[in-house]
Amino acid sequence: MSSSTSGIAVKPVADLIEELGRLPGIGPKTASRLAFSILRGPREDAVALAEAILTVKERVFFCSRCFNITETEPCAICSDSARDPIICVVEEPLDVLALDRTGQFKGRYHVLHGAISPIDGIGPGKLRIAELIERVKSEKPDEVILATNLDMPGEATASILHSMLVPLGVRVSRPATGLPAGGDLEYADDVTLGRALAGRRTL
Amino acid sequence: MSSSTSGIAVKPVADLIEELGRLPGIGPKTASRLAFSILRGPREDAVALAEAILTVKERVFFCSRCFNITETEPCAICSDSARDPIICVVEEPLDVLALDRTGQFKGRYHVLHGAISPIDGIGPGKLRIAELIERVKSEKPDEVILATNLDMPGEATASILHSMLVPLGVRVSRPATGLPAGGDLEYADDVTLGRALAGRRTL
Secondary structure, three states: OOOOHHHOOOOHHHHHHHHHHHOOOOHHHHHHHHHHHHHHOOOHHHHHHHHHHHHHHHHEEEOOOOOEOOOOOOOOOOOOOOOOOEEEOOOHHHHHHHHHHHHHOOOOEEEOOOEEEEHEEEEEHHHHHHHHHHHHHHHHOOOOEEEOOOOHHHHHHHHHHHHHHHOOOOEOOOOOOOOOOOOOOOOHHHHHHHHHHHOOOOO | HHHHHOOOHHHHHHHHHHHHHHOOOOOOOHHHHHHHHHHHHHHHHHHHHHHHHHHHHHHHHHOOOOEEOOOOOOOOOOOOOOOOEEEEEEOOHHHHHHHHOOOOOEEEEEEEEEOOOOHHHHHHHHHHHHHHHHHHHHHHEEEEOOOOOOOOHHHHHHHHHHHHHHHHOOOOOOOOOOOOOOOHHOOHHHHOOOOOOOHHOOO
């Protein structure tokens, strides 16, 4: 919005639109819509949002061991001695929440903060890969599960990590690929269906 | 996100995702993405955003005369005695900026804050229509331009306002409809093309 050129522009609104527009995926139109929504909404909502933003920056940081988000150092999972000596490698902190919710995994995590994607300029150096290798060397886990996404960057990252971890003598695994629970065979794509057949289990 | 149920959830992050999710058009996935972007980004950006939100709520309000956004009462346009005695009625504050930028209009504005849309539960009572009628009665402008949008709610609002304003003896107009500047005749819709023909000018 070039409203700043207009004598009748209201600077705080233009500022808010500009700040909101810095967020990923928020263009000028969406930023305007959000700014006017904040302007029209109750004062308490705006204060709660501003405080939530400041609180996150003040109290939340990344665990120095697993790089998950945390309010304590080390994080709750890293400081839990009852956890199994298995490291599950994920791309994002939200993946940790999703995996831990299943209750199927009682090990530890390592958050890479992304996946290798040369097209987006994300090489191995931008991820927490060196820290993972150091961790595996010092913690000597029984197994490393490469739970990166099943898209191109996730698969590429898993492949590279696999080649780096095997020489360390650790067991490296990847979650099963196949049909999702509740999924309809008819609508599955060829790759998923092919993998589901290749990985079939004897009943 | 039901992360609050997990023992490893980080409350400030869950809180921020919840607050962002209150904004219009921001679902849980987008809220998560924005929250992690704020978490990863520079501290200054987060502080600037939080301050912009608070500043807007502290310093910006609606002019009691035209209901446009303002930092002063009355607003810069309402207190400008050089403005023509014509009231241009618009739906949103951003419309005022757009119209004033053209330099083609030197009158005053009246912001309705929406358009009549029974399907969305927006009746005349939720808009600044009563205030417009009072303004026209007391200010006695030469003309009222109904510059609401050209969609269904905007057309309905213009139609209702027209029937309310005509008995007051004021001239009521609506901006010309036709082909947009730089527009391609081939791609114009039938309604626009029909109106452009009906409103043709002799050269």
